[in-house]
Amino acid sequence: MSDTTSRPRFRLFVDAPLSEGVAVALTRDQTHYLASVMRAELGEMVLLFNGTDGEWAARIAALPKAGAALVPERQTRPQAPEPDLWLLAAPLKKDRTDLVVEKAAELGVSLLMPVFTRRTNAGRVNTDRLRAHLIEAAEQCERLSVPQLSEPCPLDKVLADWPTDRILLFLDEGGSGIPLAHVLNGMPGEKLALLVGPEGGFDAEERRLIGSKSFARAVGLGPRILRAETAAIAALAVVQALTGDWQAPPRSSP
Template sequence: MPRKHKTLPRLFIDQPLATGDQLKLEKAPSNYLVNVLRLNEGDEVILFNGQDGAFRATLVNGSKKAAQLEVAEQTSAQTPPSQIDYIFAPIKTARLDFMVQKATEMGVNALRPVQTQHTQMSRINYDRMRANAVEAAEQCEILNVPTVHEAQTLEKLIANWAETDPERKLIFADEETDVTDAAKALKPLGQSKVAVLIGPEGGFSEAERELLRAQSFCVPISLGPRILRADTAAIVALTLVQSNIGDLR
């Protein structure tokens, strides 16, 4: 995507956007614009909300607690949502931050944590996950911020799949699969909706692997001959998917 207005800071706001709007910001984004970015009245910023595209706006009131912006023209139309969801077993905080940021940069539509038998992290800071996704979108000029879902068990995810998302294929990284050519396994999926599943640091249990293999909607792939950490595996798997059936083709 060509960069537009790359010298201007970008700010995600959870408000509707349209040319001519006068927006009053809450304390946190006001503080960010005035104290962190040190914008003055008359300075410009790019706004986006994940729904209406991107707009150029001017700071008209530099209050640190309730800054006001005047919305000018639209600079980018809203991009369509990705067909790729990312499902993962939560990992330690710093590496989870990294993984969420990279998954956002790779263009996923949703972040869906699951609890597996070997998952080490049971508590998830959803606000932090959301903030990391927003930050990555702001820095990389992404207009779609992934939806953050609450965690569920892998068994419940599988049991409800046909009811909640019957058209979506589930691609899972299986270190014991006989399917060594990931590209060959992925290409038949074409333009299908997909989800990429990365297991915990200790891998899936044998029972979980058998459960996944038994599902007609599941597609096992290998990520190569090396043992990868979960955050690295996420990047490799999403790259394989995007380069074979996604927008990196």
């Protein structure tokens, strides 16, 4: 049996309530990972989170292939507020989309929405895959939640249904954007979303449509032409550093 005072080797997201003594069933895949891949043993501790009940240290009480049973013993972290930051991103080539999804979770995105544009290859979105990537990244980066994944949506519908209390920062490679840090300095406390186009960028009509919306702000990311996934990751970092939760000191390791 492992030492219960050392940090558990595993941290898993579960879609079930977490409270002391109430057993939680893992999925078959999670169980396979624990038992067969990582050779976890009965009695070993696992950190669990579900996005609402904080993080718990739970003990492996049973390891049947159909689903391990874990019993939460103590809360290791209470649920805490997390940034309210959306990322709307046109699907890219598979490995580049995977990268954006992983980094979105690490960089504290609360909601990720794939957006179809005229230059998007619409066959590219596998939401089950994206969701699995979001969960894995959230497990690894110590988040207490998994970013919400919206159904993929065409750009014109996104703009038509936009919530008017949220600013849409449009990453504009066309040269008309204001430097991101300047834009952020002028909007403390606003709810924000970032919009990133596909590899080929937005077309002129799309740019005109976005620009016509009162909630949209064209922002620039400097003089070099960034790839779409670089723009997404870079902009998320700047938003968190200037208006998000990077202002807070880092959480000390347990």
